[in-house]
Amino acid sequence: MRILMSLLLLVLFCSLQLTSSAPRALESSSSCxxxxxxxxxxxxxxxxxxxxxxxxxxxxxxxxxxxxxxxxxxxxxxxxxxxxxxxxxxxxxxxxxxxxxxxx
CATH class of the missing domain: 2.40.50.40 (OB fold (Dihydrolipoamide Acetyltransferase, E2P))
Structure with missing residues (x-):
């Protein structure tokens, strides 16, 4: 159960990291x-x-x-x-x- 919880927390953290950097990536490509x-x-x-x-x-x-x-x-x-x-x-x-x- 502890491993499953850790894995779920890791997936949540990775998805937050991807979504927070996505708007900046879109912005930089459109103004170059x-x-x-x-x-x-x-x-x-x-x-x-x-x-x-x-x-x-x-x-x-x-x-x-x-x-x-x-x-x-x-x-x-x-x-x-x-x-x-x-x-x-x-x-x-x-x-x-x-x-x-x-x-x-």
């Missing part, structure tokens, strides 16, 4: 890039961006468009860095404008 998109994306289509996580095989910048599409891009590309700076300034300007209009 396999290859870079080669074409230049027009700046007016880009609404946001993010960098892939450190657990991904390649480091990439992901641009999200207004239509919801995501493109994996080379972070060392000059046009990508230019787009990032412009999207950041666009976001900062919008936030500053909203803050000023609410305080007046």
């Amino acid at each position: 890039c396999v290859q870079f998109y080669k074409k230049k994306i027009p700046l007016n289509l880009v609404v946001s961006f993010y960098q892939t996580g450190s657990n991904c095989p390649i480091s990439a910048i992901v641009f999200r468009t207004a239509a919801g599409r995501e493109f994996c891009l080379d972070p060392d590309s000059s046009w990508v860095n230019s787009h990032i700076a412009k999207v950041n300034s666009r976001t900062t300007t919008t936030t500053t404008t909203k803050t000023l209009s609410t305080t007046v």
Whole structure:
């Protein structure tokens, strides 16, 4: 009886370990890039961006468009860095404008 109880406890522990690590595994695979998109994306289509996580095989910048599409891009590309700076300034300007209009 004691062996059966120990075996049951071991199976329960293993199943908890598998279920607790499953969401993290799904999350990391969905936000990683396999290859870079080669074409230049027009700046007016880009609404946001993010960098892939450190657990991904390649480091990439992901641009999200207004239509919801995501493109994996080379972070060392000059046009990508230019787009990032412009999207950041666009976001900062919008936030500053909203803050000023609410305080007046």
